[in-house]
Structure formats: C-alpha cells, structure tokens
Amino acid sequence: GAVVSQHPSRVICKSGTSVKIECRSLDFQATTMFWYRQFPKQSLMLMATSNEGSKATYEQGVEKDKFLINHASLTLSTLTVTSAHPEDSSFYICSRTSGASTDTQYFGPGTRLTVL
Amino acid sequence: GQNIDQPTEMTATEGAIVQINCTYQTSGFNGLFWYQQHAGEAPTFLSYNVLDGLEEKGRFSSFLSRSKGYSYLLLKELQMKDSASYLCAVKFFNKFYFGSGTKLNVKP
Numbered sequence: 001g002a003v004v005s006q007h008p009s010r011v012i013c014k015s016g017t018s019v020k021i022e023c024r025s026l027d028f029q030a031t032t033m034f035w036y037r038q039f040p041k042q043s044l045m046l047m048a049t050s051n052e053g054s055k056a057t058y059e060q061g062v063e064k065d066k067f068l069i070n071h072a073s074l075t076l077s078t079l080t081v082t083s084a085h086p087e088d089s090s091f092y093i094c095s096r097t098s099g100a101s102t103d104t105q106y107f108g109p110g111t112r113l114t115v116l
Numbered sequence: 117g118q119n120i121d122q123p124t125e126m127t128a129t130e131g132a133i134v135q136i137n138c139t140y141q142t143s144g145f146n147g148l149f150w151y152q153q154h155a156g157e158a159p160t161f162l163s164y165n166v167l168d169g170l171e172e173k174g175r176f177s178s179f180l181s182r183s184k185g186y187s188y189l190l191l192k193e194l195q196m197k198d199s200a201s202y203l204c205a206v207k208f209f210n211k212f213y214f215g216s217g218t219k220l221n222v223k224p
Contacts (some may be wrong), residue, residue: 032210034211042217043214044205045214046211046212046213093159105149105161106161108158109158112156
C-alpha cells in the first residue's frame, strides 16, 4: 500500500491566493522529505529538502518566500504556494527516502495545482 | 549544476527488448536510480546501481559505468503496460536529480 500520501490531489485556485499541500509519511518517521515540481512533459525538478525541526534547504532558483515549507513533525511536511500565479500551475510531488539499503525514494501521489 | 541526459522518446514492439540510455555529469555521485512514471501519476522505483555492472530484476535490468558517466535500463519481453516515461536519477548525498525522462511507446 501507499507509504506517502498527499492532500489535496487536485486544487484549482484564483491568482493571488495561497495554497497549502500536505505530505504525510504513513509508515516511517521521516526526518527528511523532498518536494518536487513537474511541468507537463518534463521531468521532476527538486525544489527543496524539508528538514524536521529546522529550516528547509532550497535548490538554486527556487524562491523560499514563495514556496514555504514546514516540517513540524516526523510524519508531516507542508508546502504552501503563496500568492499563486498561473505560471505556478504544475504537478507537485513529495517524497521520502526509504531508510533501507537501496535508499530509494517513495513518492506521494502528487498534487495537480491549477491557478486561474 | 547537474547534467543528466536521456533520449526524449522511443518506440518498441510488444515482446521485444529495449534499452534506454542515460548519461550524466554531476558534481557528486552516490548511486543511479531508475523510475517508471505513468502519465499523471507519481514515479515508482525500478532499479538502482551503486557499483559498476549489471543489476537484474525480472524483466528489468540496469547497467552502470561510473568512469563513463553512463547507465542504461533494459526492458525485456515488452508488454503494452510498459508504455510510460522512464526517469533516471543521480543520487548526490541525500538528494536525487532527475533526467528529462524517456517516453516509451510500446506498439502491438
């Protein structure tokens, strides 16, 4: 079964509003989780690393004031897209590492954001 | 920056074998991973390599040459359900950097 959940799966909002996306690790206490963005027909772009109890680390070119990340517990990370604009419309996916020897990532089902 | 290249699209016939290549130039390396992604869904893990050589998992195999910055994913006995995008990703410390993905079309 799923080990990472995301909510909501789809959201449509007006330009200028803020949208919060939740990512939950269902079976593992994840001190680190990751947020990706995927535009149509493109690959996943790592946005930031979410660290439990401390500030997120952002990849170059990602605006930390626009994409607020909070990792308040070992099972929940949230991404808030502030003052969303149509160019923020994308597929947002979170993940956590497995903790096993393969150390792969397990991805959430993704959130489709459409900004009108 | 990280530079990871894959062919954009490939087409193969059901029952055949297809090889999807991935080349990378990254500032560090802790492993190379392959994922499958169907449209509108999250990626799912297929295979990974840390050391040079071939790793086999059923119909899927992955090969790595670290000196050449090269990997491939081999899919055998292709099925229609294998039509999807295939992403290679380089792990660097605890982060994963993805290639652009290869869309595989399997035709009858």
